[in-house]
Amino acid sequence: MAILTLAGVCHAPTVDLRSADWLRSWLPQLAERIGMHPVGEVVIQPYAHWPDGAPSGVLFIEESALIVHCYPEKDYIELILHSCKAIPNRVDVAIGIIKDLKLTLKYHRYESAMDWRVLANGAAYQALLWPDAIRMASYHGAG
Numbered sequence: 001m002a003i004l005t006l007a008g009v010c011h012a013p014t015v016d017l018r019s020a021d022w023l024r025s026w027l028p029q030l031a032e033r034i035g036m037h038p039v040g041e042v043v044i045q046p047y048a049h050w051p052d053g054a055p056s057g058v059l060f061i062e063e064s065a066l067i068v069h070c071y072p073e074k075d076y077i078e079l080i081l082h083s084c085k086a087i088p089n090r091v092d093v094a095i096g097i098i099k100d101l102k103l104t105l106k107y108h109r110y111e112s113a114m115d116w117r118v119l120a121n122g123a124a125y126q127a128l129l130w131p132d133a134i135r136m137a138s139y140h141g142a143g
Contacts, residue, residue, distance in 0.1 A: 001064075002087045006094060007078040011102035017072035019020045020044040022058035027066055030100070034093045036083070037062040077101060086112055 013130045031038050039060045046053045054073075059066045064082040071077070079097060087142045090110055098105060110119060 002083045002085065002090075002110065004081040004087055004090055004094065005078070005107065006084075006089070006097055006103065006105065007107040008098075009075050009076045009099075009104040009106065010103065011075070012100065015077075015101060017075065017077060018069040018075065020046065020056065020057070023055055023068055027057055027059040027068065030097070031061055033064060033096065034081075034136070036066070036081075041055075052134060071141045076106075077103070078107075128139040 001023060010017060015026075023044060027042045028038050039062055041059075043058045045056050045058075045061075054070045056069045057067070061083075064084050065080075067080040067082070069078045081087060082094070087110070093109065096108075097103070
């Protein structure tokens, strides 16, 4: 599985971070461009606690999900691409998103872990690096 996170200030004049319609149109286009396969429609949740509201959107994909949070009062956007497999051409994907949004990048991260099938079969990825409280809280099942 892999997680690509990009966040920053959006300068694209065609992007309206207050618009659910913009997210509904852009997320499927993004999925297609990066070779991911949408499952259903974009789900939008407006958050009224931001000045004038702000949409967050999720597009479920066969590979997992694309998640976007908009902060229009600061022209700020955060995108998370969660995939159950490695993200092919992740650098090109990130550069494409940065160009789409004319993004002044403030944060980026790519995390890649073991295949979920391996993890589900008992391998504890980096378990020794986890804080003791998390390791102790992990449910091991009853016999």
